[in-house]
Amino acid sequence: MTTLQDTLPLITIAQKTRQAASKLAILDTEAKNQALEAIAQALELAKDDIIQANIADCQAATAAGIAKPLYKRLQLDEHKLRDAIAGVRDVAKLPDPVGTVQIHRELDSGLVLKRVTCPLGVLGIIFEARPEAAIQIVSLAIKSGNGVILKGGKEAIASCEAIVKAIKQGLSHTAVNSDAVQLLTTREETRELLNLDKYVDLIIPRGSNSFVQFVQNNTRIPVLGHADGICHLYIDKAADLSKAITVSVDAKIQYAAACNAIETLLIHQSVAGEFLPKIAAALADAEVELRGDDRTLEIIPHIGRAIATDWETEYSDLILAIKIVDSIEQAIAHINEYGSRHTEAIITEDPAAVETFFGLVNAAGVFHNCSTRFADGFRYGFGAEVGISTQQMPPRGPVGLEGLVTYKYQMTGNGHIVATYTGANAKPFTHKNLE
Numbered sequence: 001m002t003t004l005q006d007t008l009p010l011i012t013i014a015q016k017t018r019q020a021a022s023k024l025a026i027l028d029t030e031a032k033n034q035a036l037e038a039i040a041q042a043l044e045l046a047k048d049d050i051i052q053a054n055i056a057d058c059q060a061a062t063a064a065g066i067a068k069p070l071y072k073r074l075q076l077d078e079h080k081l082r083d084a085i086a087g088v089r090d091v092a093k094l095p096d097p098v099g100t101v102q103i104h105r106e107l108d109s110g111l112v113l114k115r116v117t118c119p120l121g122v123l124g125i126i127f128e129a130r131p132e133a134a135i136q137i138v139s140l141a142i143k144s145g146n147g148v149i150l151k152g153g154k155e156a157i158a159s160c161e162a163i164v165k166a167i168k169q170g171l172s173h174t175a176v177n178s179d180a181v182q183l184l185t186t187r188e189e190t191r192e193l194l195n196l197d198k199y200v201d202l203i204i205p206r207g208s209n210s211f212v213q214f215v216q217n218n219t220r221i222p223v224l225g226h227a228d229g230i231c232h233l234y235i236d237k238a239a240d241l242s243k244a245i246t247v248s249v250d251a252k253i254q255y256a257a258a259c260n261a262i263e264t265l266l267i268h269q270s271v272a273g274e275f276l277p278k279i280a281a282a283l284a285d286a287e288v289e290l291r292g293d294d295r296t297l298e299i300i301p302h303i304g305r306a307i308a309t310d311w312e313t314e315y316s317d318l319i320l321a322i323k324i325v326d327s328i329e330q331a332i333a334h335i336n337e338y339g340s341r342h343t344e345a346i347i348t349e350d351p352a353a354v355e356t357f358f359g360l361v362n363a364a365g366v367f368h369n370c371s372t373r374f375a376d377g378f379r380y381g382f383g384a385e386v387g388i389s390t391q392q393m394p395p396r397g398p399v400g401l402e403g404l405v406t407y408k409y410q411m412t413g414n415g416h417i418v419a420t421y422t423g424a425n426a427k428p429f430t431h432k433n434l435e
């Protein structure tokens with residue numbers, strides 16, 4: 001496939017994206033929804049090419065020795081592709097995030113202020129080898145009126161190229177210029193992209209903490225970090241142990257490579273004796289390798305020993321660290337020390353423990369009696385997600401349409417001047433909220 005990148009320098013690609021994005025920013029909802037439907041249809045038409053490209057990526061990754069869970073993340077079968085296309089249509093059905101009036105206020109007679117949402121401009125999104133992420137990200141970018149420059153993981157290059165080719169073909173018959181969506185394929189291009197602060201408004205790196213930090217240290221463009229998921233599940237002394245087992249298994253094995261899978265199980269000492277043999281058996285059936293602290297090893301001696309680095313490791317694999325704690329406070333202290341502020345969960349029937357956990361754990365998501373795997377834009381009803389923001393400032397957690405817009409203050413007067421409202425005879429403002 002000949003891409004724009006084969007023939008044009010990155011700065012020209014970024015300029016074209018900027019131009020296309022500025023027209024996309026003022027399109028009405030219907031035009032954006034038509035573009036999304038055209039994308040969905042083009043992806044359906046290109047289904048065989050996309051799956052073939054993905055098979056080639058998977059074969060190359062297998063030859064290179066990719067880990068099984070990462071392979072699962074790379075693989076785009078018919079089922080995953082169908083879900084991703086359905087997601088494009090779901091995003092079309094969502095309310096337009098652009099043009100929402102957040103504040104409508106009369107400051108004085110004839111002087112009116114509005115705060116109205118608007119697109120960010122051009123997004124630069126660097127993500128891992130998970131091809132369907134490209135489809136989710138593009139649909140959210142278009143609905144929110146933003147241009148997007150994508151860079152997927154190296155193992156997924158052929159899949160991403162086939163997807164973006166179909167998306168561009170779909171857009172070519174719509175009001176959205178296909179230059180609004182671009183694909184980069186190399187790390188060199190990523191580094192170059194970080195210098196293009198004149199054309200790119202937000203960089204979203206989805207990757208390890210060290211990669212997100214690298215991006216932050218090497219660009220003047222604002223960065224919305226989507227970093228590690230070191231997620232914990234705490235089994236409280238008042239836990240229903242059958243719930244604890246079902247949730248632990250789902251949170252570990254349902255998609256072990258996802259950033260919202262758990263890496264560490266924390267267990268209150270009063271339930272450890274009963275719970276540990278049961279969970280060890282359930283996870284052994286799923287071929288999960290367990291690594292316990294000394295107290296855990298006293299109860300289930302046949303597992304490996306956890307060392308200090310286990311508590312700060314995201315395995316992205318079928319491995320789970322286990323630690324026994326004396327109190328909920330100790331569990332929370334461990335989470336706040338080693339967690340990555342992504343998603344943390346407690347299993348308990350005690351409302352006071354939930355309140356303590358929700359109040360004191362610092363993470364984008366705090367869950368009670370359910371799996372951390374629910375941390376996802378689709379499951380939250382956002383249609384899709386750009387990824388999961390692990391930063392403290394909003395947007396936090398799964399980033400959907402609302403996370404991709406900013407706002408403008410629009411003021412309308414009739415020759416009003418500030419001098420009227422200052423000094424000894426200052427006229428007071430009315431500050432009246434309007435409908």
Ligand SMILES: NC(=O)C1=CN([C@@H]2O[C@H](COP(=O)(O)OP(=O)(O)OC[C@H]3O[C@@H](n4cnc5c(N)ncnc54)[C@H](OP(=O)(O)O)[C@@H]3O)[C@@H](O)[C@H]2O)C=CC1
Binds near residue numbers: 128
């Ligand atoms: N919070 C979230 O939403 C998400 C978090 N993650 C987290 O990311 C972590 C690692 O995931 P993994 O699959 O290993 O992804 P990587 O960190 O290996 O790669 C992610 C992307 O970053 C690029 N990249 C990495 N390092 C550099 C660099 N030095 N210069 C330029 N580009 C770079 C990769 O490019 P290339 O492949 O070409 O090397 C790829 O496009 C995990 O901790 C996971 O939880 C992942 C996805 C979503």
Ligand SMILES: N[C@@H](CCC(=O)OP(=O)(O)O)C(=O)O
Binds near residue numbers: 073373385
């Ligand atoms: N929200 C996603 C996980 C977030 C994500 O993108 O994670 P990753 O598998 O690291 O790319 C899901 O539940 O599958």
